[in-house]
Amino acid sequence: MTAKLLLRYSPEALDKPILARVIRQTSAEINILHAELDATKGEILVGVEAPPAEIEKLMYLLKKNGIDAKKLERAVELDENSCLDCGACLSLCPTGALHTKKDYSVRLDEDKCILCEVCIPACPVRAIKITKF
Ligand code: SF4
Numbered sequence: 321m322t323a324k325l326l327l328r329y330s331p332e333a334l335d336k337p338i339l340a341r342v343i344r345q346t347s348a349e350i351n352i353l354h355a356e357l358d359a360t361k362g363e364i365l366v367g368v369e370a371p372p373a374e375i376e377k378l379m380y381l382l383k384k385n386g387i388d389a390k391k392l393e394r395a396v397e398l399d400e401n402s403c404l405d406c407g408a409c410l411s412l413c414p415t416g417a418l419h420t421k422k423d424y425s426v427r428l429d430e431d432k433c434i435l436c437e438v439c440i441p442a443c444p445v446r447a448i449k450i451t452k453f
């Protein structure tokens with residue numbers, strides 16, 4: 321994944337197929353990671369695979385059509401050396417980004433992480449951290 325974008329819909333944009341239209345105008349490949357939409361507001365977190373210029377074009381087209389697109393400049397990181405594999409974080413993770421392998425070791429799938437940060441205070445040894453880039 322090249323970037324994660326948080327898309328915030330204006331009320332006027334909610335009932336329009338803007339994302340589908342804009343995707344067709346770029347070469348970006350988009351994967352919806354998380355969505356919260358109701359009748360008055362909407363937020364969608366997407367993973368985008370595209371060259372930087374195409375990501376800028378995508379963000380421009382979204383903004384032009386009433387969707388505020390913000391590039392996320394942070395990530396959640398699991399320090400596998402500090403992790404005790406206690407599993408305390410697993411049930412809190414809403415997307416399954418934190419998961420166990422066959423040997424019961426805990427791992428993080430960054431592509432599935434929606435940056436909700438609920439796992440961070442749950443870790444007794446602070447093995448999960450936010451990194452900025
Ligand atoms: S921040 Fe933590 S709990 Fe939230 S999705 Fe990412 S790994 Fe899961």
Ligand code: SF4
Pocket residue numbers: 398402403404405406407408409410426442443444445446447448
């Ligand atoms: S809560 Fe911390 S120590 Fe326990 S499995 Fe999760 S990351 Fe590892």
